[in-house]
Amino acid sequence: MSSIGIDDRWIPSQCYMCIHGCGILAHVVNGVLVKIEGNPDDPDNMGKLCAKGNAGIMKLYDQSRFKQPLVRVNKQKGRGVRPEWEKVSWNEALGIVEDELGKIRRKDPRKLVTSIAEFQRMWCWGWPLAYGTPNYFTAHGTYCGSAYHPVNAMTDGSFATFPDLNYCNYLIMMGASDGFEAHLHLSGSAKRMADARRRGMKLVVVDPRLSVAAAKADEWVPIIPGTDGAFALGMMYVLMVELDKYDRDFLKNNTNAPCLVGPDGLFVRDRNTKKPYVWDLADNTAKPYDDPTLVEPALKGEYSVGTPAFQLLLDEVMKWTPEKVSKITDVPSKTIRRIAREYVDAAQIGATIKINGREYPLRPACVQYYRGAQSHKHGILDNMALKLINTVIGNIDVPGGHLGVPVYGQLAIWPGEDGMHHGMPINPIEKWQFEPRFPPDSTHLIEFVPVGQGHFGGGHISALTVLEPQKYMLNYDPEALFILHCNAPYNMPETRRVLKAMEKFRFIVAIDVYPSEASDYADVILPDHTYLESWSMCESEAPFVIGPGFRQPVVKPLYDTRDATDICTELADRLEFLDRWNNVLNHFFELYKKPEYMLEPDKKYGIEEILDRYFRANFGDEWTLERVREKGHMVRLRTPEELYLPYGRLRIPVYYEFMQSVKYKMERFFAETGLKWDLSDFRPIPTWLESPIHRDSEYALYAINYKSALHAFSDSTANPWLREIMLRHPEIPYVLIHSETAKKLGLRDGEKVRITSRFGEGEATIKTTEGIHPSVVAMTNMGHWCQHPIAGSAGGINHNIFLSAGLDYTDMATGVFETAAKVNIGRA
Amino acid sequence: MRVKITLASGDLRRSFGFFTNDIEVNGAEYTVEELLRKIRAVNGGSLAEALIDGGRISPRYAVFIDGMNVEALQGLKTRLKDEGRVVVMDVIARIAGGWCEWQDLGC
Structure with a gap:
């Protein structure tokens, strides 16, 4: 509404209260910003805007801003x-x-x-x-995402991933909170998640904490921090060994799963074309993967020329029975089996769907994961396992499945010299x-x-x-x-x-x-x-x-x-x-x-x-x-053509040969220099390796941090509106601990405690809850000490003080570090 | 004529103690600001005092009177029905308190 003498405007712009930049409309009256709303014309967030975006107005009018050099x-x-x-x-x-x-x-x-x-x-x-x-x-x-992004890039040239909420019917979310609290484009994702749930999509959340996502899910599966990769391997065991259900056509025709691997861990290639060989069961000969005479490429077995990559994956998966995985993750083996069965049944392997006249595979099941599941000591291996539990059901970049998300524009995917996806991290x-x-x-x-x-x-x-x-x-x-x-x-x-x-x-x-x-x-x-x-x-x-x-x-x-x-x-x-x-x-x-x-x-x-x-x-x-x-x-x-299989039938990896070739470079280099360096994270096939936190018996509890929808970067606590909500929030200001664990330690709800790890210590107030794994305490990043009067006085505790920056807590392939700590807790 | 104003939506009702007000209107029309001043909290303060900052509704709050966004009505006369319904939403708290509620609403 404009009246004489009043300059009243709604100005479109882009939010920057987190990375992703929802479209906003800023209501400005006589040069004063009086409101921020989501821009309904922006198809990303569709007029929605999270609490941070609404509170952005207080960043502009923050009295503690630097006002001059x-x-x-x-x-x-x-x-x-x-x-x-x-x-x-x-x-x-x-x-x-x-x-x-x-x-x-x-x-x-x-x-x-x-x-x-x-x-x-x-x-x-x-x-x-x-x-x-x-x-x-x-x-x-x-x-x-130091380990997450490279594995995504190696797989389909993507930077991030997202479930296709347009068609997905069964979503397993591990250490992530897409569409609820965090990660990609929250405002739009929340709307799309709500629509998918209303449509009937089943949601299983695997997380040590009863997150907002878990609270809204059909099922919450508490898990030991840093064991999500093992959970994925256990699911693969059920699919590939017990049920014998996986997408054979996709693996044979759209991945490097049939390619023969030699004893050196590298593909056996045609000397001239560099194309990997596969074994044709029709005439028992080795042929380049795109040989026109190829009839029946082998996924299993061992041959004189080499072993199919899929067989090597199967050999590894055979080690991860649900019973073994259960001991690592604390998820009952029958739960692993049931979820794996539900997942693969929901995938509808073999189904297709026609969109805009074009036929695509339909795989309406997906495992989505992010920082909680994969930012650990061996993050690269966790990521590969979590990626492959998707790949084996053929859901990569197809309707209903696991979509690659580029940083911007389109997926960075193109043929390497062998004609398959180049399979390297984005450089x-x-x-x-x-x-x-x-x-x-x-x-x-x-x-x-x-x-x-x-x-x-x-x-x-x-x-x-x-x-x-x-x-x-x-x-x-x-x-x-x-x-x-x-x-x-x-x-x-x-x-x-x-x-x-x-x-x-x-x-x-x-x-x-x-x-x-x-x-x-x-x-x-x-x-x-x-x-x-x-x-x-x-x-x-x-x-x-x-x-x-x-x-x-x-x-x-x-x-x-x-x-x-x-x-x-x-x-x-x-x-x-x-x-x-x-x-x-x-x-x-x-x-x-x-x-x-x-x-x-x-x-x-x-x-x-x-x-x-x-x-x-x-x-x-x-x-x-x-x-x-x-x-x-x-x-x-994005058009369906941009969203689904934009790279056509270009083969993507099941076997991450790139990791093997880099490992050789590293081995040669360190042998020549005499330096010692841990190369256990350089593997073409995932496994699960213990983190130091799993071996550290001197400290009793795992300490994790979690992302609230109120938090982004480190400065959201400086915003008075957001801070007020944080301090009134039933969980954010506190360290969450299971009621039974607190009772065993002689601690009461609301009590002040001292938390110590090998690397730091601090004091906090506990909140007892049934919504957390008994071996875990959880906190979200508060505990500022800076000179900003609002952030600096908000209280709470910063999880980073308990973590290690040492290389023994670092994934040596990607640099991602162990983001869960081991702590002891006692009365302050 | 008395009009019963019901403050729906819990945010401010819980925080400041606004519940239900009977307002004597005598057939008059009020501006939104006048109306908000008439809605009194249990401690005697008015809704206007709680929400209006610098002459305008604080952008933190969204106020709806009989379904109309007050932001579009400010300065205008509004005619009340026999039973008015005022919805005050602490936008930040509502969204922060969970995507849950937002999703339930299908917003």
Whole structure:
């Protein structure tokens, strides 16, 4: 409603209260933001918006925001130490940063470590490469999907996964909460999940905690943390050994399951074409997998030329009887058998469905999993097992099944030299060939942990190497840290060690919106706009839609802040690598598609102009920034052709040969250098291996953390609306413990307890519940100590203090670390 | 004429003690703000005091009067039926408190 003298507008933009960027409508009256709602025109979230998105208004009007550039006065640094900021001009602040980072760049640019978690301006992750450093020290790097993403990429070129809620009839969700509390595009996913449940989709949740998803499910199956991979192997045993039910046609014709593996663990290939051989049972000869005379490829058996990959998987699966798995997982064997039977029966192997005139396989059953199930000491193996429980029923990328989700655009899948899917992790650095190298260049040791997402994340391993560079074979000593919206001290495992690493940096610059545990260590603050004052575009892990959302300022900047991209550009100019930075931007925004829109190497461009060029280069000349502003987003639903088997019949792996070939490279390298390195995680077929937490009998309980729909990144607790809800929530402020366990320990509901692990200790209040496995305690990340008055006073406890950053708790193939701890609990 | 206003939806009813109000309207029409001022909590405060911040309904809350979103009605006269129904929703709490409820509602 507009009246005379009132400027009343609803402005479309994109949410940034989590990664995924729902479409929003911002209600602005006379320049004041008075409400945020979901944009019903955006097919991703369909007008829905979660609590975080609604509360975004309080991020804009947060009184604790950095309102101008700041320089630290108090030279002492440490937990709880006040920085004592002094206000300075932009020129003064940038001058200090230019001076410090300039000296380092001229000496050895690798001495700069970067801590970047800017998920909706991911081009900023390329700023370190332009500067000349390979180093990342970011909280997400090895925390979330460092093992999950590579296995997805190796399987179908995807980054993430999602159940096809359009057709799925039986969903098993393990250590995940899609559509309820967390993960991909929550607002839209919640709607799609509700529709699927209303349609009658059965939901089984396997989780140590009675999560919101479990509470809404048909069945909750409590499980010991870190044993989900074993559960998947047990299910496979039932399917493949006891029931003999799996999708033979799919495995023979759409995967490498029939390909013959030699004694070296590599495929037996045709010397000229590099195509793997299969064994044709029709005439008992070996032939290339696509030989036109091939009649009946063998899945089982052993042959003179080699063994079918499927037989090797079967050999491994034979070891995992439900009885054995039950002892590991604490899930009764009869439950494993029943769920496996229900799952494979629901899959309707052999069924097809016609969509838009095209026939697809219909497999309306899926196992979905995420961090809780697979971020563990041997995460790569857990991921492979959880992937294969899907693959063996033929549900990959088909209606009703397990859909691959790209980072943006389409799946990164194409034929390798043998004509099958290339089967490698997505590699953001083209020159990186998954080769170990000595000495390592990077603080996150990507040269020794080659399969993970460390290329653009790094993670906790940098905390080890920054503190002891020589021990980890670095030939330089890191000096400075560049922070862009990343809160490593709060978000990384083994807080004590990470804080020591933070104290070691001689100079820290932080680009951020308001105080965090990380910016409390900064020497210079360069204040960024909030997402409600700035420009951007983002497409990130959207299961059912494609195309970028669009962010535009809904109000003028409230303070003397600048856009983070523009700050990066200004620093690149001052530090004399503007040409390299513009190259990064040309690459990221794909401006090379229309060379007339490419950025010139020696010219500074503001983010508005870059976006204008981006839309014109990628969507056509007519899509000026003004036109996109009016439309509000460029998001559309994926077509069935884009959603289902977009790669046709290109074969995908059952046997991850890539892991075997990398293992050989690693073995050769470490034999030559004499270094010792654990290579047990490099396997082409999954198994289940114990984590140190499973062997640690000195500590009685597993401690897990969980994701609430209120949490994203580490700063949601700084939001007064969200904090109020958290503190009134019946579970979030507390550590959840089973009633019987509490009783055995002599603890009462509401009692204050002291929790200790090998790596840290803290105090918290317990909440007794029947909704958790008796051997487990659960907490969600609270426990801030930063200078932000709202976050810092919220109380609660941070799970990371109990975890280890050590390599003995790290998956040595991907760098993902053990995200469950072992603790003892007693009265405080 | 007295109109019975029922404050449906539990959020503020629980938090602030608003239950049911009988309002003497005498056939008059009220602006939404006037009406909210007439709805009194058990402690004597008005719904307007709880919800209105800087002259507008706080964006944290969604208020519906007889099914109409107050945000679209602010400043306008509204005619009450014999029994009005006011729904106040703490949007953040409602959504945070569970996707469960949201899903049950089919929103």
